[in-house]
Amino acid sequence: MSEITLQIDGREVKAEEGMTILEAAQSAGISIPTLCHHEKLEPYGACRICTVEIEAHGRTNLVAACLYPVEQNLVVRTRSEKVDKTRKVLLELMLAHAPDAAALQDLAQEYGADKARFGKESSFCILCGLCVRYCAEVKKKNAIGFVDRGTRREVIFIPEITSKECWDCKECFPLCPTEALQATFLLTKALMSPSPPSAPESEE
Amino acid sequence: MKEKKVRSEARGGGKIEQIINKYQGDPSSLIQLLLEIQRENRWLPNEALKKVSKTLGVPLSQIQHVATFYKAFSLVPRGRHEVQVCLGTACHVRGGPRILDRVEEILGIQAGQTTTDMEFTLETVNCLGCCALGPVMVVDGKYHGKITPTEAEEVLKKL
Structure with a gap:
């Protein structure tokens, strides 16, 4: 393992080859906001809130810190005018979907994002995929998945698997950066649909 | 007329099974298999998707993901x-x-x-x-x- 030196926010940071900018920053105690990142899961790069500005080979570029591998002599800026503006717009877009999410509101305050900038389209979901990926990668149950595409993309529980697996697990709920209640709602809906063979009548 | 319809449906059911069996256990042939069922049956019944999931070893959530992503697939019955x-x-x-x-x-x-x-x-x-x-x-x-x-x-x- 060769060691790599890069610069993050003006500080020299040592990292190992194959690490991402996010990992290198975290090991140096520099914080980069994340929403779709989870230690146990593969990097996904869905929320883009970890966007940072990098400078390499004489050019600057915006990249997702959770995906971008460190390079020798890379210059990273975790806060710059461009980065802040990008994060602000991203937050405003996500707030249109989940205006009351605590995680988003904290970030919105920091970046001055206006939650009413874009028309409300409350789906409560920002499609970070944490629940979907956790179920597939950690629990290996695949009870929850994405369906459809584009603006109609959403997360659903598969009734056939949900009725067997989810009642005793529910580990995906606390992962949700927006509304865990939404997951409950979707779960209930999945169990209420006519097809599952052995759905419990009622829990409580 | 009605009888003919019922019979053709029963035949379709057997055909779906035949198609699925043809692709025994190869997850990468998912789309090809779904396309073939779609062509034969004009839509993808949930029962068929469950069978596909079992035979190919692909999680049902992933099949739903694919089946809803492409416009070539329909999860509701379509007309003749x-x-x-x-x-x-x-x-x-x-x-x-x-x-x-x-x-x-x-x-x-x-x-x-x-x-x-x-x-x-x-x-x-x-x-x-x-x-x-x-x-x-x-x-x-x-x-x-x-x-x-x-x-x-x-x-x-x-x-």
Whole structure:
């Protein structure tokens, strides 16, 4: 393992080859906001809130810190005018979907994002995929998945698997950066649909 | 007539099984397999998807993901005849909406719906790539270019 030196926010940071900018920053105690990142899961790069500005080979570029591998002599800026503006717009877009999410509101305050900038389209979901990926990668149950595409993309529980697996697990709920209640709602809906063979009548 | 329908459905069921068995245990052939079922059966019943999941070892959530992503797949029953009316820019200015109005009137359904007798499924599309022929209506893969509402009616009545 060769060691790599890069610069993050003006500080020299040592990292190992194959690490991402996010990992290198975290090991140096520099914080980069994340929403779709989870230690146990593969990097996904869905929320883009970890966007940072990098400078390499004489050019600057915006990249997702959770995906971008460190390079020798890379210059990273975790806060710059461009980065802040990008994060602000991203937050405003996500707030249109989940205006009351605590995680988003904290970030919105920091970046001055206006939650009413874009028309409300409350789906409560920002499609970070944490629940979907956790179920597939950690629990290996695949009870929850994405369906459809584009603006109609959403997360659903598969009734056939949900009725067997989810009642005793529910580990995906606390992962949700927006509304865990939404997951409950979707779960209930999945169990209420006519097809599952052995759905419990009622829990409580 | 009814008897024929029932029999053909039963035959379709067996065919789905045959198709699934052909691809025993190869997860990478998922889309090919779904396409073949779609072609044979005109839609993908949930029961078939469950069977596919078991045979290929692909989680049902992933199959749903794929089946809802591509427009080639349908998770609801579709009619025997597929009618598509183009409403792309060129067809729109050349009278596509008028064709659609007439077709909706004849079939008694809105775009995106299927008639209750399962004969017709009506859809709108955004461009078929033959704008010079606009307005275009496609019935079961056959293109009818420069069509008028009256001609559209004739085409549908002949089926």
